Amino acid sequence: DTGVSQDPRHKITKRGQNVTFRCDPISEHNRLYWYRQTLGQGPEFLTYFQNEAQLEKSRLLSDRFSAERPKGSFSTLEIQRTEQGDSAMYLCASSFGQGKAKNIQYFGAGTRLSVL
Amino acid sequence: GENVEQHPSTLSVQEGDSAVIKCTYSDSASNYFPWYKQELGKRPQLIIDIRSNVGEKKDQRIAVTLNKTAKHFSLHITETQPEDSAVYFCAASGGSARQLTFGSGTQLTVLP
Numbered sequence: 001d002t003g004v005s006q007d008p009r010h011k012i013t014k015r016g017q018n019v020t021f022r023c024d025p026i027s028e029h030n031r032l033y034w035y036r037q038t039l040g041q042g043p044e045f046l047t048y049f050q051n052e053a054q055l056e057k058s059r060l061l062s063d064r065f066s067a068e069r070p071k072g073s074f075s076t077l078e079i080q081r082t083e084q085g086d087s088a089m090y091l092c093a094s095s096f097g098q099g100k101a102k103n104i105q106y107f108g109a110g111t112r113l114s115v116l
Numbered sequence: 117g118e119n120v121e122q123h124p125s126t127l128s129v130q131e132g133d134s135a136v137i138k139c140t141y142s143d144s145a146s147n148y149f150p151w152y153k154q155e156l157g158k159r160p161q162l163i164i165d166i167r168s169n170v171g172e173k174k175d176q177r178i179a180v181t182l183n184k185t186a187k188h189f190s191l192h193i194t195e196t197q198p199e200d201s202a203v204y205f206c207a208a209s210g211g212s213a214r215q216l217t218f219g220s221g222t223q224l225t226v227l228p
Contacts, residue, residue: 103148104162
């Protein structure tokens with residue numbers, strides 16, 4: 001499968017626990033994005049990497065959230081001290097920053113987080 | 117920052133009829149406008165996109181139009197089929213923003 005893959009697909013956790021999600025982008029894509037989607041809404045931007053550099057973070061990304069892309073390939077998103085309001089689908093997308101395909105973002109299937 | 121408004125939130129059409137979904141954006145620097153289709157429990161999938169240097173783009177039964185002056189763009193689906201039933205999202209990006217700003221979605225139902 002050459003698409004964007006995310007792991008796990010579902011995560012159930014108790015309030016206050018830490019969780020970590022992984023995203024593997026399409027192999028030649030240098031840009032990677034994290035979005036959050038709640039029921040009935042469009043995805044909301046969280047953060048964006050170009051190669052290993054985190055270039056932009058949304059105001060939605062509180063200090064309990066951290067993301068990394070250590071070697072410019074896969075990325076992880078960690079949420080510390082989870083709250084019930086963190087329950088959502090976390091989507092990863094990747095794109096290639098040049099040429100005709102510039103800006104076209106391909107999405108993974110997401111990780112659905114439920115905080116009890 | 118960018119703000120994207122999408123209408124209608126729900127749309128029901130008879131099979132074979134056309135469907136039109138409209139979006140407006142606020143940032144005149146935005147220059148890329150994709151449309152995604154999302155079926156229940158699945159990933160958003162790009163169905164068509166348009167860049168600000170063109171006014172219209174068509175791909176079989178799907179077309180998108182862009183009016184930069186009015187800052188709005190629309191998705192047109194002709195000869196709708198039941199498998200077109202899904203949630204459709206418009207989005208915008210450009211200028212200093214690499215990320216997409218999405219509309220709130222339109223639930224399209226095609227009645228057989």
